[in-house]
Amino acid sequence: MTLRPPWRDIAAMDNPELPRSLRVQAEACRALGSPFHGDLLDLAAEDLEAGGPVAALVTPWADASLRKLFDDAMPLRLLGGLHDLVLSGDDPALVATYPKPGREADASTAWIAARAALIRHHDRIAAFMSHEPQTNEVRRSACLVPGFLTIASETGLPIRAFEVAASAGLNLHWDKYRYQFGDSAWGDPAARVAMDTEWTGPVPPVDTLVKVIERAACDRRPGDLSDPVQRRRLLAYIWPDQFERLDRIRAAIDLALSVGVSVEAADAVAWSTRVAAPQPGAVTVLYHSVFWQYMPSESQTALAKVxxxxxxxxxxDAPFAWLRMEPPPEHMSNMELRLTLWPGGEDRLLATAHPHGAWVKWLN
Structure with missing residues (x-):
């Protein structure tokens, strides 16, 4: 008697939003420069519809709406689980099919190995997918830093910088990186982490003196960079055919370890209430990037009140600034850099930007 694989009768197969979410994310991956992941997700969608092993891994979202699937970043969890397996080297057959410098990868070939890996390593990948993504895109600092320069220029005060949803804290020491904004640069020329971005619009106030006198960060589940498994998890969410991003985050991790970055495990609302009140003699800046959309509505309301x-x-003498890089509700594929500075409290759109900081259009 031939036995049916255990995933063949799983209810997730009956939810059309699941394969749809994989295909929508596939298009987003291609638009953001990862054709390999785009093609891989299209094949994963076909596998799900055919009753393959993808169905067993997405059962926690069997009844989820499309909005819920993207709020939970389910497609990215699946990709991250596979990339984590590659980075560990624990599935040599899968490793051999993934992109690496000097070698293009074929997603169709990779999917054959990936599908087998989903079966062999089901429990491991399911455990990986049970944890929300911990992304820490370093080049988002290329969008945030012009905001900090604006704050320093307009207040003339040193900065107290407090980041919520900081993941492992790689954007906490933004002033230790080197940036190129068109023909202008800012930061230490000898910085270990140097980044450029496709810059359009006026140059931000790069001649402004910036002095950070206090900094701290929180995250609900911060990444511990001293743990090699957690370091690998951060790398797993960087797309494997984007080698420059992988090199950049590895350099940022090395710098963070050398300076002893610390991220407190705390709720954003309670933590911001406790640590981020304005103090005389400095401008207090509460900042975040690609975080707000993942908060429950009640938490958004509570943090907005704080x-x-x-x-x-x-x-x-004790100004307060709210700096954030977040997508507008009507166009989730691009980011807005917004600044609200008190006293006054005017909400200003400073820039629009690529989600990974590849380009910035400065409007200020």
């Missing part, structure tokens, strides 16, 4: 309360307490 921010408004800190803003109301601000004075010319």
């Amino acid at each position: 921010i408004a309360d800190h803003g109301a307490a601000a004075t010319p």
